[in-house]
Amino acid sequence: MEIWIILRFSIASAIIALVCWSLASAVRDSLQVARRMHSIPCSHCRYFTNDYRLKCSVQPRSANTEQAIDCGDYFPGA
Incomplete structure (x- = not known):
């Protein structure tokens, strides 16, 4: 029973980490494009x-x- 709790927590943590990484990547790319366009x-x-x-x-x-x-x-x- 405890293994399922750990597994669910691990999957949820991985999904949250991937979403945060994706958002950070999108912000970084947007800033690069903005810098390029401002030049x-x-x-x-x-x-x-x-x-x-x-x-x-x-x-x-x-x-x-x-x-x-x-x-x-x-x-x-x-």
């Missing part, structure tokens, strides 16, 4: 239009994407 310089560029139809007049396909992080046309502006 996109488009909003500080002179060519950024802030218009949803044409965000950048020089590189419209890569504006506000990860490709714009090392943009050769980046020019800090007004």
